[in-house]
Amino acid sequence: MPEPMLALSGVNTRIGQYHILQGVAFEVPRGGLTMLLGRNGAGKTTCLRTIMGLWRASAGSVRVEGRDTTRLPTPELARLGVAYVPENMGIFAGLTVRENMLLAARAGPPDEKRLEWVFGLFPALRKFWNALAGNLSGGQKQMLAVARAIIEPRRLLLVDEPTKGLAPAIVANMIEAFRELKRTDTTILVVEQNFQFATSLGDSVAVMDSGRIVHTGAMADLAADEGLQQRLLGLSLDAHQ
Amino acid sequence: MKPRFDWIPLALVALVAAAALPLVASAPIWLTLTVAGLAMGMMIFMMASGLTLVFGLMDVMNFAHGVFISIGAYAATSVLIALRGAMHADSLAANLAAMAPAAAAAIAVSGILGWLFERVVIRPVYGEHLKQILVTMGGLIVFEQLIKVVWGPDMIAVPRPQALSGSFILGQAAIERYRVLAVVVGLAVFAAMWLLLNRTRLGMLIRAGVENAEMVESLGYRIRRLFVGVFVAGSCLAGLGGTMWALYQESITAQMGMQVMVVIFIVVIIGGLGSVGGCFIGALLVGLLANYTGYLAPKLALGSNILLMVLVLMWRPRGLYPVGR
Ligand SMILES: Nc1ncnc2c1ncn2[C@@H]1O[C@H](COP(=O)(O)OP(=O)(O)OP(=O)(O)O)[C@@H](O)[C@H]1O
Ligand SMILES: [Mg+2]
Numbered sequence: 001m002p003e004p005m006l007a008l009s010g011v012n013t014r015i016g017q018y019h020i021l022q023g024v025a026f027e028v029p030r031g032g033l034t035m036l037l038g039r040n041g042a043g044k045t046t047c048l049r050t051i052m053g054l055w056r057a058s059a060g061s062v063r064v065e066g067r068d069t070t071r072l073p074t075p076e077l078a079r080l081g082v083a084y085v086p087e088n089m090g091i092f093a094g095l096t097v098r099e100n101m102l103l104a105a106r107a108g109p110p111d112e113k114r115l116e117w118v119f120g121l122f123p124a125l126r127k128f129w130n131a132l133a134g135n136l137s138g139g140q141k142q143m144l145a146v147a148r149a150i151i152e153p154r155r156l157l158l159v160d161e162p163t164k165g166l167a168p169a170i171v172a173n174m175i176e177a178f179r180e181l182k183r184t185d186t187t188i189l190v191v192e193q194n195f196q197f198a199t200s201l202g203d204s205v206a207v208m209d210s211g212r213i214v215h216t217g218a219m220a221d222l223a224a225d226e227g228l229q230q231r232l233l234g235l236s237l238d239a240h241q
Numbered sequence: 242m243k244p245r246f247d248w249i250p251l252a253l254v255a256l257v258a259a260a261a262l263p264l265v266a267s268a269p270i271w272l273t274l275t276v277a278g279l280a281m282g283m284m285i286f287m288m289a290s291g292l293t294l295v296f297g298l299m300d301v302m303n304f305a306h307g308v309f310i311s312i313g314a315y316a317a318t319s320v321l322i323a324l325r326g327a328m329h330a331d332s333l334a335a336n337l338a339a340m341a342p343a344a345a346a347a348i349a350v351s352g353i354l355g356w357l358f359e360r361v362v363i364r365p366v367y368g369e370h371l372k373q374i375l376v377t378m379g380g381l382i383v384f385e386q387l388i389k390v391v392w393g394p395d396m397i398a399v400p401r402p403q404a405l406s407g408s409f410i411l412g413q414a415a416i417e418r419y420r421v422l423a424v425v426v427g428l429a430v431f432a433a434m435w436l437l438l439n440r441t442r443l444g445m446l447i448r449a450g451v452e453n454a455e456m457v458e459s460l461g462y463r464i465r466r467l468f469v470g471v472f473v474a475g476s477c478l479a480g481l482g483g484t485m486w487a488l489y490q491e492s493i494t495a496q497m498g499m500q501v502m503v504v505i506f507i508v509v510i511i512g513g514l515g516s517v518g519g520c521f522i523g524a525l526l527v528g529l530l531a532n533y534t535g536y537l538a539p540k541l542a543l544g545s546n547i548l549l550m551v552l553v554l555m556w557r558p559r560g561l562y563p564v565g566r
Contacts, residue, residue, distance in 0.1 A: 052459060054455060054458075054459070073458075073463070074455075074458040074459055075458050075461050075462055075463045075464075078458070078459055078460060078461030079461050083459075084459045086455075086456070086459070090453055090455070090456035090459065092448070092449040092452050092453060092456070093452060094448055094452055094564065095445065095448060095449055095452075099445050099449075100449075102442070102445065103442075103445055103446065103449055103457075103460055103462075104460055106460070106461050106462075148460070
C-alpha cells in the first residue's frame with residue numbers, strides 16, 4: 001500500500017469544555033479528490049482546522065505523507081505544502097486582490113505561467129487585480145480564496161465549503177475549476193454540501209456524524225445508494241439540488 | 242466599487258480646523274492654535290501608533306505601553322543633560338547634534354525594554370484579555386516605581402534646544418519653533434510607516450495579520466515573529482514620541498506615561514483598533530480639538546476628547562477606519 005497523503009487516527013479535539021472530535025480516523029489517498037461530508041455541526045470544519053494545526057488534537061495523530069504533524073505549528077504545516085481555504089474564506093479585505101495573491105506566493109513573485117493558469121480558472125481575478133478584496137462579491141472572494149491556495153503548487157489542499165452561498169453560475173465555474181485542479185498532482189480534501197459538486201468531483205468520500213467518521217468508501221458508491229445517503233446524511237443528496 | 246481610499250475622516254480634520262476659525266475669530270490666533278494642535282497630534286501619533294498595531298496583530302491590550310514613553314523620555318533626558326552645553330548653544334546644528342543621540346538612546350532603551358517586556362510579561366498571557374489587563378497594568382505601576390528608583394521621584398527639567406525655543410512670526414501669528422520640528426518629525430514618521438506598510442512585503446504581512454492572523458499563519462508565515470518585531474518597533478516609536486513630548490513639556494515625571502495613556506487610548510479607539518491611518522487622523526483631531534477648546538473654553542478641554550470619541554463612535558462604531566470588514 002502506498003503511503004496515504006493524509007491519515008488521521010483516533011483524533012480527539014476539544015474546544016473549551018466541548019469535546020468535538022471523538023476519535024476521527026480516515027485516510028486521504030494520494031492524488032484525486034476526497035469529499036468530507038456530514039450534517040451541519042458534524043465536526044467537518046473542526047476536523048480541517050485540526051489537520052491545519054489551528055486546533056490542537058488532545059489525542060490521536062495526524063500524518064501528512066507519513067510525517068506526524070499532530071503538534072506542528074500551522075506555518076510549518078503550510079510549509080510542508082498544505083494549503084487551507086477556510087469556511088469564511090479568510091480574505092484580507094483591506095488588501096488588494098494582487099496583494100492577497102502575492103502573500104500567498106511564499107517563494108517570491110508568482111510565476112507568470114502559473115498566474116495565467118489561475119486567471120484562466122477565475123477570470124474575475126484578472127479584472128479586479130488591483131481592487132480591494134473587501135469590495136469583491138461573495139463569489140469573487142471565494143475564487144480569490146481558492147486562487148490563493150493554488151498560486152504555487154501544493155501537496156494537499158483543504159477546502160471548506162467552496163460553493164457555500166454562491167449563485168448557480170458561480171458554482172458551475174467553481175466545479176470547472178476543481179475539475180481542472182484535479183488534473184494537477186495536488187491531492188484535494190473538500191468539505192461540501194453541494195450534491196452536484198460532491199458527485200461530479202469526488203473520488204472517495206468520508207462521512208462524519210457527531211464528531212466521528214461513520215462511513216468511508218468510493219464517492220460513486222455513496223452517490224448510487226440513496227438508502228445509505230438517507231441514513232448517513234439524513235436526506236438524499238438529490239435534495240440538495 | 243468603493244474607492245480605495247476613504248477621504249471622509251481626513252476631510253473631518255480640515256472641517257474641524259475650518260469650523261474653529263470663526264469661533265476663534267482671529268486668524269493669527271487660529272493659526273497659532275492650529276500649528277500647536279498639529280504638533281501635539283503628531284507627538285500623540287508617534288506615541289500611539291505602536292499600540293494600535295500591537296492590538297490589531299495579536300489582540301493584545303497593552304496598558305503598559307506608557308512605560309516605553311516615559312523610559313524613552315528619561316533616557317533621552319539623561320543624554321540631553323549630559324550634552325547640556327550643545328543644547329544651550331544658539332546653533333541649530335549644535336542642538337540637533339545633542340537631540341539626535343538623545344533620541345537614539347530613547348529608541349534603543351525603549352526598544353530593548355519592549356523586547357524584554359514582550360518575552361516576560363506579554364507572552365504568557367496571549368489570548369487572555371483579563372490577565373493582559375491585570376499584568377500590563379501591573380507592569381505600568383512597577384516601571385513607574387523603577388523610574389523613581391533610578392532617576393528619583395522628583396520632576397526633572399529637560400534642557401531646551403536654544404535655537405528652537407521661542408517663536409517666529411508668520412503673518413501676524415506667533416509660531417513656536419519647536420512645534421514646527423514636532424510636525425516635521427511626526428510627518429516623517431508617518432510617511433515612513435505608510436511606505437513600510439503599503440509598499441513592502443513586510444508591511445503587507447502586517448496589514449494582513451492585523452485583519453486575520455490565523456490566515457497569515459495558514460499561508461505559512463510565523464505571526465509571532467512578526468508580532469515581536471512590531472512590538473519592539475512600537476516601543477521604539479513610543480520612546481521617540483516620549484522624547485519629543487518631554488522636550489515639548491520641558492519637564493518629565495515618572496507618571497508621564499500613565500498620564501498620556503488616556504489620550505492614547507482615545508486616539509487608538511477613535512482611529513479604529515489596528516489602523517495606523519486612523520490613529521494618525523485620530524491624533525490630529527485630538528490635538529487640534531484640545532488646543533481650540535483650551536483657548537475657547539478651557540473648562541471643556543479635558544471633556545473634549547471624550548466628546549470627540551463618543552461622536553466618532555456614534556458615526557462609525559468601530560472607529561474612523563475599521564479594520565477587516
Ligand atoms: N469555537 C467553538 N466553540 C464551541 N463549539 C464549537 C466551536 N466551533 C464549533 N463548535 C461546535 O462543534 C461542533 C462541530 O462544528 P463544526 O463547525 O466543525 O461543524 P461542521 O460540520 O463544519 O458544520 P457546518 O456544516 O455547519 O459547517 C458543532 O456542534 C459546533 O457547535
Ligand atoms: Mg463547517
